[in-house]
Amino acid sequence: MGSSSCSCSVADEKLLKLQKIIEENRNKKGALIHVLHEAQTIYGYLPIEVQKVVAEGMGVPLAEVYGVVTFYAQFSLKPKGQYKISVCLGTACYVKGANLVLQKLDEELGISVGDCTNELRFSPESCRCIVACGLAPVITINEDVYGRLSPNDVPNILAKYKE
Amino acid sequence: MKMVNITIDGINMQVPEGTTILEAARQANIRIPTLCFLKDINEIGACRMCVVEVKGARALQAACVYPVAEGLEIKTNSDKVRRARKVTLELILSNHDRECLTCVRSNNCELQKLSKELNIRDIRYKGEQTEHDIDDLSLSIVRNNNKCILCRRCVSVCQNVQTVSVLETVNRGFNTKIGTAFDIPLANTPCVNCGQCIAVCPVGAIYEKSDIEKVWDAINDPDKYVVVQTAPAVRVSIGEAFGMPLGSRPTGKMVTALKMLGFDKVFDTDTAADLTIMEEGTELMHRIQNGGKLPLITSCCPGWIKFCEHNYPDFLDNLSTCKSPHEMFGAVLKTYYAKKMNIDPAKMVVVSIMPCTAKKFEAGRPELSAAGYPDVEYVLTTRELAQMIDEAGIDFVNLEDSTFDDPIGEASGAGVIFGATGGVMEAALRTVADILSGESLPVEKIEYTEVRGVEGIKEAQIEVGGKVIRACVAHGLGNAREVLDRIRAGEAEYDFIEIMACPGGCVNGGGQIIQPSEVRSWIDLIVERTKAIYAEDRSMPIRKSHENPYIKKLYDEYYGEPGSEKAHHDLHTTYQQRANYPLDN
Ligand code: SF4
Ligand code: SF4
Ligand code: SF4
Ligand code: FES
Ligand code: FES
Numbered sequence: 226m227g228s229s230s231c232s233c234s235v236a237d238e239k240l241l242k243l244q245k246i247i248e249e250n251r252n253k254k255g256a257l258i259h260v261l262h263e264a265q266t267i268y269g270y271l272p273i274e275v276q277k278v279v280a281e282g283m284g285v286p287l288a289e290v291y292g293v294v295t296f297y298a299q300f301s302l303k304p305k306g307q308y309k310i311s312v313c314l315g316t317a318c319y320v321k322g323a324n325l326v327l328q329k330l331d332e333e334l335g336i337s338v339g340d341c342t343n344e345l346r347f348s349p350e351s352c353r354c355i356v357a358c359g360l361a362p363v364i365t366i367n368e369d370v371y372g373r374l375s376p377n378d379v380p381n382i383l384a385k386y387k388e
Numbered sequence: 389m390k391m392v393n394i395t396i397d398g399i400n401m402q403v404p405e406g407t408t409i410l411e412a413a414r415q416a417n418i419r420i421p422t423l424c425f426l427k428d429i430n431e432i433g434a435c436r437m438c439v440v441e442v443k444g445a446r447a448l449q450a451a452c453v454y455p456v457a458e459g460l461e462i463k464t465n466s467d468k469v470r471r472a473r474k475v476t477l478e479l480i481l482s483n484h485d486r487e488c489l490t491c492v493r494s495n496n497c498e499l500q501k502l503s504k505e506l507n508i509r510d511i512r513y514k515g516e517q518t519e520h521d522i523d524d525l526s527l528s529i530v531r532n533n534n535k536c537i538l539c540r541r542c543v544s545v546c547q548n549v550q551t552v553s554v555l556e557t558v559n560r561g562f563n564t565k566i567g568t569a570f571d572i573p574l575a576n577t578p579c580v581n582c583g584q585c586i587a588v589c590p591v592g593a594i595y596e597k598s599d600i601e602k603v604w605d606a607i608n609d610p611d612k613y614v615v616v617q618t619a620p621a622v623r624v625s626i627g628e629a630f631g632m633p634l635g636s637r638p639t640g641k642m643v644t645a646l647k648m649l650g651f652d653k654v655f656d657t658d659t660a661a662d663l664t665i666m667e668e669g670t671e672l673m674h675r676i677q678n679g680g681k682l683p684l685i686t687s688c689c690p691g692w693i694k695f696c697e698h699n700y701p702d703f704l705d706n707l708s709t710c711k712s713p714h715e716m717f718g719a720v721l722k723t724y725y726a727k728k729m730n731i732d733p734a735k736m737v738v739v740s741i742m743p744c745t746a747k748k749f750e751a752g753r754p755e756l757s758a759a760g761y762p763d764v765e766y767v768l769t770t771r772e773l774a775q776m777i778d779e780a781g782i783d784f785v786n787l788e789d790s791t792f793d794d795p796i797g798e799a800s801g802a803g804v805i806f807g808a809t810g811g812v813m814e815a816a817l818r819t820v821a822d823i824l825s826g827e828s829l830p831v832e833k834i835e836y837t838e839v840r841g842v843e844g845i846k847e848a849q850i851e852v853g854g855k856v857i858r859a860c861v862a863h864g865l866g867n868a869r870e871v872l873d874r875i876r877a878g879e880a881e882y883d884f885i886e887i888m889a890c891p892g893g894c895v896n897g898g899g900q901i902i903q904p905s906e907v908r909s910w911i912d913l914i915v916e917r918t919k920a921i922y923a924e925d926r927s928m929p930i931r932k933s934h935e936n937p938y939i940k941k942l943y944d945e946y947y948g949e950p951g952s953e954k955a956h957h958d959l960h961t962t963y964q965q966r967a968n969y970p971l972d973n
Contacts, residue, residue, distance in 0.1 A: 273570050277969070286553035287969060288577075291569035295558045302570075 239267050240278070247282035257283055257293060261300060270301045306341045306348035308386050313363045315354030322375075323362040327351065329376035330364075333383055346386070392458040397465065409440055409451035409462055414910070420464055421473060421502055423480075424539035425452040426588055427909035429549065435539060436476050437502065440464045448472055474506055482513040485534035491592040498590035498904050499537060520565065525573040527752050528581035528597055528745040533565050536593040542566060542585035549891060550865040552695065554579045566593075569969065578698040578968045580865070582691040582889045583745030583769075583898015588908075596745045596899060599766045600776060606737040606765070607650040614737045616651040617717050618642065620658050621743035621807035621894035622770045624920040628901040629774035630784040635916040637924055640789020645777050646741075647790060656792040657740065658799030660717035661806040661815065662933035663942065664688060667959055668710045668812075669819040669933075670950035672884055676855065681705050683860075683875070683882040686812050688712040690750035691889025691898075693963065695865050700872050701965035706885075709960040711763070713806065714740040714747065715756050718763030719958040724946045726759070738764045741773045743807070743897030746889065758958040769899030801925035802933045808918045809863035809893035810839035810846060813886040817852055817859075818932045824853025834931060840922075842892060842914055845871060847882075858882045864891035895921060 246263045250256035260279055261271065268275050271294050280287040294300040312318075312327045330349055331337050341348040357363045360372025364382075371382055390405045396416050403412045413420050424435035433453035440451045443461035448469065451462075463469065481503065488494045520533035538557070543566060546555040554577040558567040568577050586594045606614045627636035646654045672684050687693060687708040696703055711719065718740070722733040740747060747767045750756070756763045768776075777784055792798070802818050805811030814836045822828055838848040839859060844867040848859050860882045862868045868887045874880040890897050892914030903913055930936055947955040 273969075276569070286547070286556075287569040288554050288556035288567075289547075291567075292556035292558050296560045298560075 242267055243275070243278060244282065247279065251283060257285060257290070258297070261290070261294060265300060270304045272302065272304075303339065303348075304341050304345055306346050308347050308366050310347055310349040311352040311355070311365045312338075312349065313353070313355050313357075313361070313365075314351045315358065315361075317354070317358035318362040321361040325376045326362050326364065326374050326379065329379045330383075333379055347383070392456060392460070394456050394458075394460040394462065396462045403456060405457065406455045409442075409449070409454045409456060409460075410438060412456055413440075413451065413462075413464055418464055420451045421505065422452055422905060423498060423502060423537065423590060424541065425909070426541050426544075426905045429588060430539065430541040430544040432540060432544075435480070435537070437473060439469060439472050439476075441466050441469055470506075474508065477502060477506055477508060478511050479513055480537050481508065481511050482515050483517055484537065485517075485532075491535065492595045492598075493589075493592035493902075496902055496904070497592060498906075500591075501904070516562070518562070518565070523573050524597060526575040526579065526581065526597065526749070528748040529574055529579065529583065529586065529594060530597050531566075531574060531594050533567075533593060535591050536566055537591055538564060538566065539590060540566070541588040541590065542594055545584045545588050548866065550580070550582060550584055550889070551869050552578060552580055552582075552865060555585060572969060576970050578694075578966070580691045580694040580698070580889060581746040581749045581898075582865070584890060585898075586745065587896070587898050587900065587902055590905065596769050596772065597748060598772060599748070599768055600772050600779075603739055603766050603768060603776070606739070611735055612737050613652050613731050613735050614650075614739060615653045615655060615721055616646055616739045616741060617655040617657045617660070617714055618646070618741040618773075619714060619743055619807065619894065620661065620804045620811075620921065620924075621897060621900070621917070622741050622773065623924070624807065624895060624917045625743060625770050625900040626774060627784075628903070629771070630777075632785065634903075634907075634911065634913065635920045637920040638784070638787075639924070640791065641784060641787040642773075643792055644787045644790045645782050645784055646773075648782055649776055649780055651739070653793045655717065655721075656799045656803075657714050657717055658803030658806070659936070659938060660713040660720065661688075661803035661812075662800050662936045662939045663716050663720070663959070664710050664713045664806075665802060665812075665815045665819050665933035666939060666943070666950045667716075667955060668708050669816045669823070671708055671710065672816065673820060673823065674951065676857075676883060683858075683885045684708055685884075686886045687961075688806065688812055689746070689888045689890075689894075691744070691746035692865070692868060692887045694746065694749070694966070695868065695889065697963055697966040698968055699869070702876070703872060704963045704965065707963055709956075709962070711756060711959055711961045712747070712750065713803075714742065714767075715750065715763045715961075716959050718756075719758035720942070722759035722761060722763065723958055724942065728945075733759045733761055736761075737766070738762075740764050740767045741770065742767050743770050743894045743900045744890075745769060745898045747899075753961075755961055770897075770901055771899060774901065798930070798936065798938055799928070800933050800936045801928035801931035803936070804924045804928065805921055807894045808840070808921045809888055809914075810836075810841070810861045810886065811893065811921070812888075813839045813859055813861050813884065815933060816884070817850060817857070819934045820857075821852035822932060822934065824855060826853075828932075828935070831931070839886075840918075842912070842918075844891070857884055859884050859886075861886045863888040863893050865889050892918065 250260050276290045280290045362374050363372045391402045392405045399416050420438050423437040433450040438451040439448035441463040442449045522532045524530045543555045547553045606612050623639040624637050627638045685706045718738040726733040751764045751767045802815035817836050818834045839861050846861040850857050862871045895917035896914045
């Protein structure tokens, strides 16, 4: 159960927590979204194992659970890394070569937008204008902002978060 | 019922309050184009193909879901309406794989027909097109989302009618598609292969896995002895493919066509249905007399069997161990018949023409191989047969009649009614009643009308030979689920239950000729085809399975008696619990 980095007892603890939430919401109308939200808080994301527990517990077909999860942007099928990297693809950044920065980032991490690196460190995402257009092109890593980037800056920036 | 006055295109009329604009217009002989609408199954107003002008309303309204009220004034063919419909259709077409020439539904496609009707000559929107992989791993069902127009009929039928619920609308916005959980191939889901999703799809986005080429190859292989059998329900639908009216039963023409296609022998599955009744009737009597597991539940529908294996494993012991009729027939052909005719069963190829897609999956079950080879090699749907007839250039409508081949040729009326809901039950009762009472009941006493009809769940207490049998008939898996849940909860008790996966039974199987919403929504296909089934029953000289002389001969020459060891080896099978998704173990 849960993400691969968990030890068994932690996994059981998470499962128990989820089951308790399901128990409390089982017969409530429209509670599915709430339960999924809680499940995501517990596990960080909603892999098939978790969705199956929810589906069986709530008495809802798995396909329906999956339909809800893929409909709402708030839910994620993939784990999120420790560092969320947002690459602004707003107009100003785009014009200044944000897509090249993004390309370099994908190359360096070996994954693409929406995925997460194996050791659960980085999750790159694209985003809309974050109103730092003067610094275009811009990326943020959690709270930190990096501006006036060229693709060559990317490896050095990532290195800071690899300790 | 309160009547209201409305005006449609200047025609004043009175209709019951709450009637949809679409239905009211129909009564005034005004056709409003629809696409997502399928009466009783999908009334969700999703596609906006059916828009009309309603006086006083700001936007155009979807006629299929808009209920009329007093004084409503409606325009169905104003310029505004016509333009709006065209734009809607062009947008749908702009993200549609428009290769009609090679599409399985060409000439029987609701989208194609609409494009013609609305005079689409150019698609002004050239947007991005989504590309989807085709899922063809199932032995029965192929899904090609590149053809899907997101009408959601398949989702509705799979969820609400069948309660199998493996199809769902997933993702959002431009990426919206019909899918399974985690895009797992249908073959690895609890899909029961009933094909009801195919029957409702307006386009070529879901269809059966075709075995036509393999059958042509077998026919053209001089080393092979290719035998074909046809299920009872096929004969009451096949004519529709050639423009014959609903409810026709061109049985003789169908047999002629099969002979022309080059099959070595053409047999009637109904004969095997008689055999099924002998075995199942005996099983029922044994279980009743010896305190065996009751209720006994019929096993001739492979859609239902898979549903049970996935969802009701606690009922597996209630299932009759009888193979389905066409599988029984395959087993008889490869054992008794092969021996008698001196044919090497290794060279025999059995093809079943079925109203059903679930039987394609069934034929692949390894346990169904009495003689060491699959009992049945290939299953073709009614549609695939029609396709082969077309391919061979046969003028079906003008064919002479011919009769099924001997020696396993003749069937009884009891074998025929298998095609309709309640039919297996009735056929079994005809035989069980005679055996228990020790006499041959007259014709007027053998029509058990209480188990006939389109009601989803039918119950009856039927006295046969001094015993009261508590019977229940359910068709459509949602109804089956209801019955089984009641039994689980201790709220109902029965001795004998007939379950068919498809609503209406096999006459409305997922392999039958597809009728568009425009027909299906207003004419009850099940009723029309069922009438033809019972007419065929009444036309048969023998109407009870145990009075079929061929069946008697089969037992005399080979199986001894129903339920014998040999019969068990060849004609019965086993079931297993199945995982719902790959991770369940
Ligand atoms: S074949 Fe039947 S069970 Fe399978 S997806 Fe279609 S409707 Fe659902
Ligand atoms: S697959 Fe067919 S029935 Fe299902 S949504 Fe697409 S077009 Fe409609
Ligand atoms: S009801 Fe008939 S057509 Fe439908 S799945 Fe069962 S056997 Fe096949
Ligand atoms: S466009 Fe990137 S910060 Fe505004
Ligand atoms: S919205 Fe009426 S037919 Fe689709």
